[in-house]
Amino acid sequence: MRIALQITCLADTLFPAVGTATVTLLERLGHEVVFPAGQTCCGQMHVNTGYRRDALGVVRHHVDVFGAALDDGAEAVVVPSGSCAGSVRHQHADVARRAGDAALAARAAAVAESTFELSELLVDVLGVTDVGAVYPHRVTYHPTCHSLRMLRVGDKPLRLLRAVRGIDLRELPAADECCGFGGTFAVKNAATSTAMLADKMRHVLSTGAEVCTAGDASCLMHIGGGLTRLRVGTRTVHLAEILASTGAAQGAGTGSAHGASSSRPTGVDR
Amino acid sequence: MSAVDLGMPGRRPPTAPAGVGGLQGATGFPAAAGVALGNAQLRANLGRATATIRAKRADVVAEVDDWEELRLAGEAIKRATMADLGTHLERLETEVTARGGVVHWARDAVEANAIVVDLARRAGAREVVKVKSMATQETGLNDALADAGIPAVETDLAELIVQLSGDTPSHILVPAIHRNRAEIREIFAAHMPGAPADLTDDPRHLAMAARAYLRRQFLAAGFAVSGANFAVAETGTLTVVESEGNGRMCLTLPRTLVTVMGIEKVVPSWTDLEVFLQLLPRSSTGERMNPYTSMWTGTHPGDGPAEFHLVLLDNGRTAVLADPDGRDALHCIRCSACLNVCPVYERTGGHAYGSVYPGPIGAVLSPQLTGIDGDGVNDTLPYASSLCGACFDACPVRIDIPRMLVHLRGEHVEARERSHRVPSAEAASMAAAAWVMADPRRFAAAQRASRLGRLLARGRDRLPRLPLPRPLSGWTAARDVPTPPPQTFREWWAGEHEASRGRPLRGPRDGAQDGGSAHGPGTRS
Numbered sequence: 001m002r003i004a005l006q007i008t009c010l011a012d013t014l015f016p017a018v019g020t021a022t023v024t025l026l027e028r029l030g031h032e033v034v035f036p037a038g039q040t041c042c043g044q045m046h047v048n049t050g051y052r053r054d055a056l057g058v059v060r061h062h063v064d065v066f067g068a069a070l071d072d073g074a075e076a077v078v079v080p081s082g083s084c085a086g087s088v089r090h091q092h093a094d095v096a097r098r099a100g101d102a103a104l105a106a107r108a109a110a111v112a113e114s115t116f117e118l119s120e121l122l123v124d125v126l127g128v129t130d131v132g133a134v135y136p137h138r139v140t141y142h143p144t145c146h147s148l149r150m151l152r153v154g155d156k157p158l159r160l161l162r163a164v165r166g167i168d169l170r171e172l173p174a175a176d177e178c179c180g181f182g183g184t185f186a187v188k189n190a191a192t193s194t195a196m197l198a199d200k201m202r203h204v205l206s207t208g209a210e211v212c213t214a215g216d217a218s219c220l221m222h223i224g225g226g227l228t229r230l231r232v233g234t235r236t237v238h239l240a241e242i243l244a245s246t247g248a249a250q251g252a253g254t255g256s257a258h259g260a261s262s263s264r265p266t267g268v269d270r
Numbered sequence: 271m272s273a274v275d276l277g278m279p280g281r282r283p284p285t286a287p288a289g290v291g292g293l294q295g296a297t298g299f300p301a302a303a304g305v306a307l308g309n310a311q312l313r314a315n316l317g318r319a320t321a322t323i324r325a326k327r328a329d330v331v332a333e334v335d336d337w338e339e340l341r342l343a344g345e346a347i348k349r350a351t352m353a354d355l356g357t358h359l360e361r362l363e364t365e366v367t368a369r370g371g372v373v374h375w376a377r378d379a380v381e382a383n384a385i386v387v388d389l390a391r392r393a394g395a396r397e398v399v400k401v402k403s404m405a406t407q408e409t410g411l412n413d414a415l416a417d418a419g420i421p422a423v424e425t426d427l428a429e430l431i432v433q434l435s436g437d438t439p440s441h442i443l444v445p446a447i448h449r450n451r452a453e454i455r456e457i458f459a460a461h462m463p464g465a466p467a468d469l470t471d472d473p474r475h476l477a478m479a480a481r482a483y484l485r486r487q488f489l490a491a492g493f494a495v496s497g498a499n500f501a502v503a504e505t506g507t508l509t510v511v512e513s514e515g516n517g518r519m520c521l522t523l524p525r526t527l528v529t530v531m532g533i534e535k536v537v538p539s540w541t542d543l544e545v546f547l548q549l550l551p552r553s554s555t556g557e558r559m560n561p562y563t564s565m566w567t568g569t570h571p572g573d574g575p576a577e578f579h580l581v582l583l584d585n586g587r588t589a590v591l592a593d594p595d596g597r598d599a600l601h602c603i604r605c606s607a608c609l610n611v612c613p614v615y616e617r618t619g620g621h622a623y624g625s626v627y628p629g630p631i632g633a634v635l636s637p638q639l640t641g642i643d644g645d646g647v648n649d650t651l652p653y654a655s656s657l658c659g660a661c662f663d664a665c666p667v668r669i670d671i672p673r674m675l676v677h678l679r680g681e682h683v684e685a686r687e688r689s690h691r692v693p694s695a696e697a698a699s700m701a702a703a704a705w706v707m708a709d710p711r712r713f714a715a716a717q718r719a720s721r722l723g724r725l726l727a728r729g730r731d732r733l734p735r736l737p738l739p740r741p742l743s744g745w746t747a748a749r750d751v752p753t754p755p756p757q758t759f760r761e762w763w764a765g766e767h768e769a770s771r772g773r774p775l776r777g778p779r780d781g782a783q784d785g786g787s788a789h790g791p792g793t794r795s
Contacts, residue, residue, distance in 0.1 A: 007759050007760070009707070009713070011759060012717070012758050012759040012760055013717045013720060013754065013758055014752055014754060014755065015752075015755075016755055016757065016758055016759035016762055018759075019759035019762075019763075020759065020762060020767075023763075023767065035760070035763045035767075037710060037760065037763075037764070038710045039710065040706075040707040040708070040709070040710055040713040041707040041713070043704075043707070045700075045703070046700060046703070046704060047676060048657060048676055048679070049679060049683075049696075049700065050652075050676070050679030050680045050681075050682055050683035050684075051680075051683055051697070051700040051701075051704070052680045052683075053684075054700050054701055054703075054704035055704070057704055057705075057707075057708040058704055058707045058708055060708075061707070061708045061709075090673075091676075145656070145657070145658035145659055145660075146657075146659070148659075149658070149659030149660070149662070149663060150659060176660075177613055177658075177660075178613045178656045178658035178660070180613070180656060181656065182655070182656025182657055182658070183657075184653075185653065185655065185656045185657070186656075186744070186745055186749075187741040187742060187744045187745050188300065188653050188741060188744075189299070189300050189303060189614075189653065189654060190300075190741065190743075190744025190745060190747060190748070191300070191303060191304045191307050191744070192300075192303050192307065192614055192617060192618055192654075193656065193744075194747070194748040194749075195307050195617045196613050196614075196617065196656070197748065197749070221752060222749065224750075224752070225745075225749030225750045225751065225752070226748060226749050226750075228732055228750045229748060229749060229750050
């Protein structure tokens with residue numbers, strides 16, 4: 001299948017390993033990945049902070065770029081993020097409709113129909129749960145709010161993780177509670193957000209996991225930013241990176257896009 | 271979106287008047303929340319209470335096979351009722367009047383309070399007993415009665431605790447949820463007339479003390495004020511659901527009963543009521559059925575109050591109804607399930623919201639009732655959420671609170687634009703970001719600029735703590751900022767991945783690693 005990658009502005013800029021892992025994984029499964037070079041951002045930050053007029057241009061650009069990719073032979077769009085997939089599926093057409101642009105709303109709805117979060121694409125579209133990954137680490141999984149309650153991915157990410165060889169998967173207490181990120185919520189209501197983060201970190205640490213994983217780089221940036229501040233040594237690794245991993249040699253050092261204590265952070269020049 | 275007949279085409283209905291009642295606090299949410307978060311006793315009390323009630327609710331909801339169908343039915347009934355609210359209210363008025371009641375229409379809190387004060391004066395009431403009522407908390411009726419020299423006694427146990435301590439409610443259902451029993455003992459001992467000298471903090475002992483005090487009030491009272499959970503239009507029947515029996519006392523013993531009810535509480539028929547009486551108790555107290563459900567219709571000689579008045583309160587509700595993206599907030603049946611599951615409410619408590627309607631539903635209802643003008647205290651409420659969505663899942667009538675919060679943020683941003691000539695720093699940066707994000711060349715240039723952060727990192731994968739301006743300092747107070755990588759994803763794709771295409775093994779690699787799963791542009795240098 002030819003799959004267009006929506007990398008998300010955050011992963012593109014700060015966590016490129018999420019993208020390379022998604023490419024590695026899908027190519028290993030025999031699929032062709034294309035990267036529409038015109039893409040920038042889905043506009044979720046604008047929508048969720050109340051800037052709907054500003055969002056309109058960003059949404060239009062996204063729909064233009066991915067509409068063209070789908071016209072050009074891509075059969076699906078994959079997003080390694082629950083909240084960006086959620087924005088495409090649940091907000092884009094609304095933003096267009098509100099602005100009175102019915103044609104854009106229709107095109108946005110068509111793009112949304114072909115857009116899938118990574119675990120949805122793997123389990124629902126490609127029909128795999130065992131992706132052939134090896135990851136010999138103690139891991140706990142945080143289900144992000146938008147993947148859980150906007151997209152309803154359910155236990156798909158966990159089914160994928162359970163099939164990973166060598167993994168020691170630990171259940172996260174109060175898993176479905178928000179980590180406190182919430183986009184601009186984390187700066188507008190930083191104190192409340194921090195109180196939520198503190199409880200999330202407490203639960204992550206109680207599992208004894210060395211790695212906290214999730215399907216959203218944004219929530220991981222939040223949790224990881226708190227964990228490294230505490231110097232606790234538990235790091236955050238995106239779900240795509242674990243699923244892309246095929247051996248211990250890479251396993252120890254791969255998931256460091258967010259991580260603190262990795263021996264070989266990908267973000268640092270050798 | 272269905273059409274709603276507001277009966278006044280082209281005119282924006284008025285919002286609730288400022289300076290009266292309990293819809294707005296003195297400070298915005300972030301500052302008020304900051305104070306609450308520092309209160310360890312409050313955090314402990316709330317954490318325990320919300321965890322308990324969440325678990326109870328989850329258990330009893332799981333027992334009902336058709337819970338989702340009931341939620342859909344509740345949503346559909348509310349939507350249909352709101353679409354023709356005027357008709358149902360007029361029917362209610364006709365039926366109440368036909369059965370001996372008197373209906374009063376109150377445009378706002380000021381009018382509602384004046385109506386009740388006038389009725390109390392005419393009845394010669396020296397004191398008023400009250401059934402727990404959100405509508406009269408909203409209007410600030412107790413203050414209006416006090417100003418007229420008529421004290422009001424709250425008879426719901428939690429409302430009594432709040433009233434005796436000169437406090438304000440912090441929860442819709444459990445207004446004293448922020449208090450523990452040791453604190454309650456102190457409040458009773460200090461402020462409740464006739465409290466036993468040997469009062470302990472044993473829950474039964476506390477309840478018995480309150481009971482003895484309240485019983486004297488019930489027997490002496492000639493004038494009662496209640497709210498209503500529902501009003502059935504087809505028979506003019508009012509309904510109060512409660513747990514303690516104090517409501518039943520107030521509704522039956524006094525000579526005069528006045529019910530103050532928001533206009534959105536009307537349901538067309540008894541068949542509709544059946545749905546809500548299944549949804550409400552399980553969602554609110556986590557009980558299969560609440561202990562007392564009182565229903566009354568007009569007056570009956572020799573049985574119950576001789577006089578019954580119904581005050582129908584607008585106070586901004588018609589303004590809420592006028593907004594197709596906000597009007598579902600009127601579907602709320604005041605169960606509090608969204609408060610109990612909200613991670614923000616659980617940590618800040620209800621006072622941080624400033625309104626008698628706290629939590630997620632308060633964050634969408636209060637600012638709509640008072641109006642969003644760009645600078646108001648309640649304009650901060652739609653931002654008091656991480657948009658986690660737990661409230662929607664818990665809501666028995668499926669109010670899409672997260673979507674409404676986002677809508678109201680948009681209303682706030684646009685109201686601010688209208689009332690200020692100079693855009694805020696936030697608005698300016700959002701506009702700049704939108705300009706950058708609408709073009710991939712500009713976006714790539716901005717990404718390259720962000721890499722300047724690497725200079726600060728000096729080889730570490732986290733940036734040092736920077737003296738950032740507010741609000742960004744809120745992030746760095748508790749969280750590190752990652753160092754931008756040497757290469758963005760799109761640079762990696764355009765360079766090495768494209769170049770390697772067509773080779774038998776795809777993906778980035780170098781000699782240091784065996785093939786297949788290396789990650790990260792950083793390792794490609």
